[in-house]
Amino acid sequence: MKVILASDHGGTNIRQEMASLLTEMNIEFEDIGCNCEGSVDYPDYAIPAAERVASGEFDRGILICGTGIGMSIAANKVKGIRCALTHDVFTAKVTKEHNDSNMLAMGERVIGPGLAREIAKTWLEAEYEGGRHANRVGKITEYEA
Numbered sequence: 001m002k003v004i005l006a007s008d009h010g011g012t013n014i015r016q017e018m019a020s021l022l023t024e025m026n027i028e029f030e031d032i033g034c035n036c037e038g039s040v041d042y043p044d045y046a047i048p049a050a051e052r053v054a055s056g057e058f059d060r061g062i063l064i065c066g067t068g069i070g071m072s073i074a075a076n077k078v079k080g081i082r083c084a085l086t087h088d089v090f091t092a093k094v095t096k097e098h099n100d101s102n103m104l105a106m107g108e109r110v111i112g113p114g115l116a117r118e119i120a121k122t123w124l125e126a127e128y129e130g131g132r133h134a135n136r137v138g139k140i141t142e143y144e145a
Helices: 009-024 043-054 069-075 089-099 113-125 132-144
Strands: 002-007 028-031 060-065 083-085 103-107
Touching: 002 009, 002 043, 009 028, 009 060, 009 103, 009 113, 043 060, 043 069, 043 103, 060 069, 060 113, 069 083, 069 103, 083 089, 089 113, 089 132, 103 113
Parallel strands: 002 028, 002 060, 060 103, 083 103
Antiparallel strands: none
């Protein structure tokens, strides 16, 4: 599995936690920033990360901003992306199992680093169930065509 990480200025601390988690899990990743303290625009990081997941260069992506909302909205504009905004372990697990999400968004101002690690680990270890969910996910993919 290959994962791409990105954040705006509001998510740099949790993005660093994600890098540590991925290293501990022996998952290959690329961190595309931001590496700044000043304000930046979240689409400038979310969209390039989403494009690289959609192209198949990366299997999954993790996005962090202050709330996770902006990053998830921007990522979901990219064809082929199913980015889920999660702030709890249950929805992180189910969004992979049922929705085959390929990107995860979280908010640094909403959750702390410990919970963010649990959420990401759960999502990374979860597998898409297919079956009854495949038709639903297929309808989204068909609509994008």
